Amino acid sequence: MREHHSNKRKYGWVDQWAKMTGERAKIDAKVNNTYIVYATKDGLVKEFPNGEVIPYTVAH
Numbered sequence: 554m555r556e557h558h559s560n561k562r563k564y565g566w567v568d569q570w571a572k573m574t575g576e577r578a579k580i581d582a583k584v585n586n587t588y589i590v591y592a593t594k595d596g597l598v599k600e601f602p603n604g605e606v607i608p609y610t611v612a613h
Contacts, residue, residue: 578589583602590599590609597609 588599588601600606
């Protein structure tokens with residue numbers, strides 16, 4: 554018999570895993586007094602442990 558899961562994604566666990574990974578990155582950044590970088594709809598940003606978020610720019 555074939556099961557039908559129309560409201561569940563086959564790899565739905567990935568969403569939870571990604572959230573946990575992001576939370577772990579924030580914890581590590583706080584412990585090491587650094588920042589995390591992630592993508593938003595407006596581009597890459599840096600987020601500092603104090604909650605400050607600024608655009609990420611690469612200095613050459």
